[in-house]
Amino acid sequence: MADGDIDRQLVARAQRGDKRAFELLVEKYHRKLARLLSRLVRDPAEVEDVTQEAFIKAYRALPGFRGDSAFYTWLYRIGINTAKNYLMAMGRRAPTSTEVVADDAEGFAEGELLRDINTPESVLLSQEIAATVNATMEELPKELREAIQLREIDGMSYEDIAKIMDCPIGTVRSRIFRAREAIAERLRPLLGTAKDRRW
């Protein structure tokens, strides 16, 4: 059972008319996609528009997604096309690049951000979020920190993490959850839960 399976489940639900399921995918991937598109579209405000447009296009194209590739790979291609079309409509060319490899979604490494894409209004708050996450991470007990890093940064399955950390899978599950909740506890006051707040 792999990470792709939750995507598959959500896609299947969205394809049966469940828009909320698609929103959950948006929640999951929007930062990752924006980060990618910021390599093509430099202006931070434009990145937001293009990313939003890409998701809407993906939604419309959803009936055509059959699960032969990973959802993010498919989304990635739609994102690239959306960005390129946007640039063309603006009379600009996409950066010809060795950096942006259009067809190699899986090989794309998270750390290669060329430029920060925060919009001015959200800079302060997002810096605070990042700082809070980092600070909490450092305060976590070692085994919780290691578990969540192996999961989130290295993308490993619980089974593999259990092998590396030499503990039962149930322990892995529990550690990852406790790490998340510890950080979430510190984030909640910053973000609030009311839908009409900007965060």
Place this chain on the structure above:
Amino acid sequence: MSRALAGALLIGVAGAAYAQTTPEALGWLRRIYEATQKLSYSGTFVFQQGERAETSRITRLALREGSTEKLEVLDGVPREILRTRDEVRCYYPQSRTVKVDRGGELRAFPALLPEQIARLAENYTITMGETARVAGYDCRAISLAPKDGLRYGYKLWADAKTGMLLKARTIGENGSVVEQFTFTQLAIGNVARERLRPAKVEGGWRVEAASVTPADLARSGWSMAADLPGFRKVVEVRRQLGEARPVRQVVFSDGLAAVSVFIEPLEGRREPTRTGLATMGAINVYTREVANHLVTVVGETPAASVQRIGNTVEYRRPGN
């Protein structure tokens, strides 16, 4: 060559490269249309759309006085279609129904006129693609990339020797394949007449035949999209649907894709109407109510086109 062919910008389907329609590709397209007109053949093809994959046997006998074609669908609902110059008969053994449609010849702008092929280049960028083997035939691919989002893109594979179309693919907005026809076995020429006999229809079968007459909708107060780029009106009729439901039908086409607008009175309809957009693979259907009539738009186009045309339908009482 018109200026529409020069400097054509390729967007959407083929990505960011700049390309233009080439005379070679137009020539191939012309060959395909001619082959479809002239050849006799018999074969098997698969139609794919989403998870739907249906195999059919198809046979065509081309004669000077007109051709006869037969389609037997081997999957899904059992059905057989027999098409001659004057009519199309659809046989449904399960419901013991034959549906007869006449009036196909009323369509203006048949494809073979040379100016029609050139007209396609106004809306599509037509270029040559790779070579490939399909069903044992050496084929060449021809791409038709849409110049806007109102229509799909297409990729066609034609036999190098005869121009016979072996494979056809409809391509959606983000490059995804919306539907595909692929021959898996094909024999060109030499078709025995007996193969084109229609299904046996004994007593107890219901026959639905629609009468079709040319119409002038403007005279009865209806107007719609004069301005959908690339689409021209090709047919305007009064006809019956199903069990003799009277309806007006207008068809717009860009030479490759068509959109039909159906207008029927709501009076006396027992079923509730559901308005909005529904999708069936490459075909989108948009319904709305206008002046106590139901407008149904059926298009082999992306949803935007059917919605756009549908939203322009207006009624003004004649004489005002």
Place this chain on the structure above:
Amino acid sequence: MKERISELMDGELPEREAAAPLAALRGDGEASEAWRLYHLIGDAVRGSRALPGDFTTRVAERLAREPTVLAPGRAPGMAQRALRVAMYAAAGIAGIALVVNLAVEPPQAPAPVAQAPQKPVAPKVAAQAPLPLPLAADDYLRAHQLYSPRGDLQGVAPYVRMVSEENVAGGR
């Protein structure tokens, strides 16, 4: 429930246990908040810092205005059966070509819309509920097909399309 969400998002929850968390995610409560926060944490841990926090809400607002897409799953046997029939019908090389085509070049498209229970739709608002094809969709489709220029390109083959899901599901 938050623990289930944590497992679910990692793809580590067996399918049979996913129903309850997925249902919980529909609402606005603890489960949805956990989904949102845990993904934010993951992105932050990876060094991502992009986009205002109401991005998803804004996309959701736009989604609400979109026609609901539908591509209901077909009976799994269907595609398999087509493959078998096609392989018997075709001979030799052509049969192999079919396998290649279906395996390597899967067209991606929605299957026809299934009959959904009727829901009243407010005329002003863009369709929210999944919209079934009109009654007697086949009749419209056939009347349309008569004039479609695809017939000039492909002969009578496009008529294979002219059957709505209503019929494929089980006869009229």
